[in-house]
Amino acid sequence: MSALSSITSGSTAGRIQMKNSIKVFRAKANITQEQLANALGVYRQTIIAIEKSKYVPSLTLAFKIARHFKVNVEEIFECEDADLK
Amino acid sequence: MKQNSFYILTGLVVTALVGIFWLSLEWNNALPIQIGFIIGVIILYLARSRVVGIIADERSIAISQKAAFHTLEILWVVFFTFSLGFIVWTSSNFFGLERTPTFRFMREHNPTDMVFGRPFLNPGFIQLLFLCMIIFLYVGFKFYYERKYGGEDTDEE
Numbered sequence: 001m002s003a004l005s006s007i008t009s010g011s012t013a014g015r016i017q018m019k020n021s022i023k024v025f026r027a028k029a030n031i032t033q034e035q036l037a038n039a040l041g042v043y044r045q046t047i048i049a050i051e052k053s054k055y056v057p058s059l060t061l062a063f064k065i066a067r068h069f070k071v072n073v074e075e076i077f078e079c080e081d082a083d084l085k
Numbered sequence: 086m087k088q089n090s091f092y093i094l095t096g097l098v099v100t101a102l103v104g105i106f107w108l109s110l111e112w113n114n115a116l117p118i119q120i121g122f123i124i125g126v127i128i129l130y131l132a133r134s135r136v137v138g139i140i141a142d143e144r145s146i147a148i149s150q151k152a153a154f155h156t157l158e159i160l161w162v163v164f165f166t167f168s169l170g171f172i173v174w175t176s177s178n179f180f181g182l183e184r185t186p187t188f189r190f191m192r193e194h195n196p197t198d199m200v201f202g203r204p205f206l207n208p209g210f211i212q213l214l215f216l217c218m219i220i221f222l223y224v225g226f227k228f229y230y231e232r233k234y235g236g237e238d239t240d241e242e
Contacts, residue, residue, distance in 0.1 A: 041142065042142035042143065042144070043142050043144070043145060045144070045231075045235070046142050046143070046144040046145075048235060049144060049234050049235030050235075052235045054233070054234050054235030055144055055234045055235055057143070057144075058143050060143075061143055
């Protein structure tokens with residue numbers, strides 16, 4: 001259900017744009033999309049989709065990503081106030 | 086079990102089922118293919134649960150859910166439309182109306198049409214047609230949502 005709701009928010013994403021800086025953190029950590037995907041237990045396509053802001057991950061995956069880079073979720077994912085209205 | 090082994094097993098099960106289906110036709114007995122199909126599905130289900138590695142992640146599950154939901158929506162409308170027509174076509178007598186030709190009427194007046202000439206009038210074929218439609222619709226929706234939610238496998242920069 002959480003996965004469905006997250007993709008639903010992605011589908012209405014003409015309005016909601018969850019920006020993220022996974023690419024930057026990945027570059028800093030010097031790891032590939034494949035390596036990150038394997039570490040998180042998801043497909044590489046999922047990482048690609050999240051990086052391109054085409055798919056909004058579930059809270060669980062967002063926290064996994066943040067913990068992988070040892071930062072807070074807000075440091076990776078950014079949602080502007082206007083997007084929440 | 087590795088994913089490739091699972092795909093090989095799937096191929097073997099499908100091949101076996103085609104053979105059993107032919108035997109069922111030859112023996113004029115539906116039970117072998119019906120029981121065989123259920124056993125085949127159980128075997129594949131058990132085998133799938135033993136596949137190691139990632140077989141689905143949250144995005145792929147969400148895409149499958151969306152594709153399945155829209156497939157069901159379309160199928161429901163098509164199937165209901167067909168069923169309404171079929172009821173009118175076959176059950177007018179039941180409702181005390183004798184305006185439309187029934188299967189019984191067709192069987193009595195032109196039996197070859199029912200048995201050989203128009204096998205697609207057979208409800209079994211029509212239901213198989215709907216099942217094939219489910220597969221095409223589902224795969225189509227899967228492709229659509231894969232593209233929509235950024236599934237394209239681009240090279241890493």
